[in-house]
Amino acid sequence: xxxLPEVETIRRDLEKNLVTLTxxxxxxxDPSALTGILPDGGPRRKCSxxxxxxxxxxxxVSRFLRRGKYLILEFTDQTALIFHxxxxxxxxxxxxxxxxxxxxxxxxNNRQTLSFYDQRRFGEVWYASNWKNEPDLNRLGIEPxxxxxxxxxxxxxxxxxxxxxxxxxxxxxxxxxxxNIYAVESLFQAGILPFxxxxxxxxPRLERLCTAIKAILSKSVKHRGYSMNTYVDAxxxxxxxxxxxxxxxxxxxxxxxxxxxxxxKKISGRGVVYCxxxxx
DNA sequence: CGGGGCTCCTGTGCGC
DNA sequence: TGCGCACAGGAGCCCC
Numbered sequence: 481x482x483x484l485p486e487v488e489t490i491r492r493d494l495e496k497n498l499v500t501l502t503x504x505x506x507x508x509x510d511p512s513a514l515t516g517i518l519p520d521g522g523p524r525r526k527c528s529x530x531x532x533x534x535x536x537x538x539x540x541v542s543r544f545l546r547r548g549k550y551l552i553l554e555f556t557d558q559t560a561l562i563f564h565x566x567x568x569x570x571x572x573x574x575x576x577x578x579x580x581x582x583x584x585x586x587x588x589n590n591r592q593t594l595s596f597y598d599q600r601r602f603g604e605v606w607y608a609s610n611w612k613n614e615p616d617l618n619r620l621g622i623e624p625x626x627x628x629x630x631x632x633x634x635x636x637x638x639x640x641x642x643x644x645x646x647x648x649x650x651x652x653x654x655x656x657x658x659x660n661i662y663a664v665e666s667l668f669q670a671g672i673l674p675f676x677x678x679x680x681x682x683x684p685r686l687e688r689l690c691t692a693i694k695a696i697l698s699k700s701v702k703h704r705g706y707s708m709n710t711y712v713d714a715x716x717x718x719x720x721x722x723x724x725x726x727x728x729x730x731x732x733x734x735x736x737x738x739x740x741x742x743x744x745k746k747i748s749g750r751g752v753v754y755c756x757x758x759x760x
Numbered sequence: 761c762g763g764g765g766c767t768c769c770t771g772t773g774c775g776c
Numbered sequence: 777t778g779c780g781c782a783c784a785g786g787a788g789c790c791c792c
Binding site for chain 1: 783784785786787
């Protein structure tokens with residue numbers, strides 16, 4: 481579900497509502513959502529409900545941050561909860577009307593609740609004693625909206641890569657936060673065929689790609705995210721991005737630019753929509 | 761190392 | 777109506 485604009489929308493909603501509050505109770509309905517880090521920094525493994533509660537109860541929220549598609553709920557002692565929503569995760573305040581159970585619900589000292597719903601159960605949350613040292617976060621590439629995304633950066637990172645540019649845009653270790661929807665839209669807007677080997681794209685075309693990525697992500701943040709399927713914001717409301725995307729989800733329909741029919745093909749297992757007239 | 765396939769899950773929509 | 781399969785916003789892991 482959530483890519484950068486969706487996660488950023490949730491972050492903003494939660495920051496406005498939960499900063500300064502203290503976690504007073506935690507209901508764990510699905511312990512498989514809980515992961516943790518081994519003391520030696522080894523790979524994350526499952527964490528027990530008992531240990532998770534012991535680590536988190538009583539802590540006071542200082543900030544909400546986002547890095548790529550990760551959401552960081554920072555406490556006043558610099559420890560943190562780190563969420564990844566994967567495909568269908570939702571974080572919703574004071575939700576009482578869901579048709580399926582929350583995996584985890586956090587209760588705060590003003591009686592507000594934050595529930596983690598996740599139909600496909602790919603999402604996860606873990607406690608970090610120092611989030612700035614989290615390997616998963618430190619491995620991430622640049623933030624596309626903070627000024628570091630430039631044509632020269634792409635030229636350097638794409639150098640010698642033979643994989644389709646669509647796959648490379650999804651690599652979170654290069655640019656953090658782009659998912660299938662925004663990769664499809666950016667490549668359409670930039671006029672680049674998604675199959676093009678990343679290393680063979682000229683600098684002027686990378687410039688168009690940069691501009692497109694930034695424009696689309698910013699516009700989507702402004703419209704509070706893409707809500708075709710399960711995505712909703714922290715209040716359970718749908719976003720509006722789906723009303724202006726022009727390629728994603730439009731396979732079989734005519735391209736508004738040239739009238740050709742949008743095609744759809746698999747690239748590394750992902751469904752990629754493109755216009756064979758507008759994208760070269 | 762880079763790239764592609766498989767895997768973790770559940771729900772929906774389609775063709776037969 | 778029912779069944780089986782393909783597919784859905786992600787990303788770590790494994791093998792070549």
